[in-house]
Amino acid sequence: MKAAMYGAAVAALLLGSAAAPSQAETIKVTIDRLVYAPAEIAAKVGDEIEWINKDALVHTATVEGGADVLLPAKKSGSLLLQEPGSFDYICRYHPNMKGHITVQP
Template identity: 30%
Template structure:
């Protein structure tokens, strides 16, 4: 009788362990589907314009600015909260985005752009 009880307990514990593992595996799958991988959106600086002038991203995405113009530019947040270094031709600047912002080139203040974060 004692042996039977022990075997039964071991079997129950074994079944519980398997069930728990499967549940965890399912949870992982669900989590991966809910949070898509972060993307990188590209903004080219050309002909004295940010192109596209407005880009919409998801939280956590990265925006890559690349200067394809013949003169140096930069990317400066409109309230000067942050700024890239000056970017000569073909130089890049990356920023991970969590909130929307407006920006401009402080060397050429007529040049403006916007990054919108879709919630």
């Protein structure tokens, strides 16, 4: 009986001291004058990136072989990050526009 009570007490302590899961975030990237700002993003799986296009031109946030988010002029678009890794992205229409996302698990 004592062993069962001890085990329950240890389990309660472990559960009580466990860190609460972190909340997903929305990371905002502004596009203004053909520039992503910030150009470097650090995020976690489950976070969302929202690109806000302030230009009068259509842009994209395109990862080669991966995500391709269309960003109409004066509008926004978003992407839910679903896998860890390090990703460079560009605008398909203006390849001089470059950004980088590092996604932690």
